[in-house]
Amino acid sequence: MADCYGSLASALAYHEARGNAAWTAAGVDDTTREAALLRSSEWLDGVYRSRWPGQRTGGRSQARDWPRIDAFDAEGNAIASDEVPQEVEHAAYAAALRELAKPGSLSPDIVIGQAKVLTAVKGIVWTPLRSFATTEDMAPTLTEVERALSGLVGARGATQFLVRA
Structure with a gap:
């Protein structure tokens, strides 16, 4: 699942902690969950690409937008160039649940x-x-995703300039 943010095991823990029983509902298998996680990862990149800090570590050849170089969170803390922030993974899990319930709902x-x-x-x-x-x-705007990413990206339409002294 290199083309997805996070892992099925971490997604399961995320949804269990929040009581999201739909993630493990009868008839839902790992193949379906992986597909939903892939669609949510692609959606995150498409929607948030212009708001992510820094640049892709591997340039254009990199499948996903993370990991990134020269990236800082909203408080100015450096994000390691080999790190996919927890905020991005949590946002992917939240969006994947919506995609699991209704495939294609993120990209109507x-x-x-x-x-x-x-x-x-x-x-x-x-x-x-x-x-x-x-x-x-x-x-669609997913408030759970916006909340998860709030410490990483600015408001929609906002321009951010981070200066590190």
């Missing part, structure tokens, strides 16, 4: 022009989202 197909919001209940009125909405505006 979106047609921006058809996105609408309910703006009036009486008489039911749907209003199209602003014309400049992006796929990022429509993508």
Whole structure:
């Protein structure tokens, strides 16, 4: 499982500690869990790539975005160049549970022009989202993942500059 963040054993411990019984539900095997963990790892890289600190240790040939060089956490602590932070692994486990329950739910197909919001209940009125909405505006935000990564990445859309003296 080199293409995934974490391991099945650590994912099991993570979900058992949180009472997430769906991870070990009847009919769910390791192959299914591995696939969900791979999809969640790919999703994390796709969503957070621009917010990760540092650069990939192995450059473009590296399968995942971690480990990284010149990376620091939000408090300015150096992250070893051979380390995948625990925050990233925990985020992968949290996202994998969602993928396990509903494969593809992290990366739904979106047609921006058809996105609408309910703006009036009486008489039911749907209003199209602003014309400049992006796929990022429509993508799911997992609060558990955001919390897990909060000590590692800045807020969505935020620019971070870390200076080490």
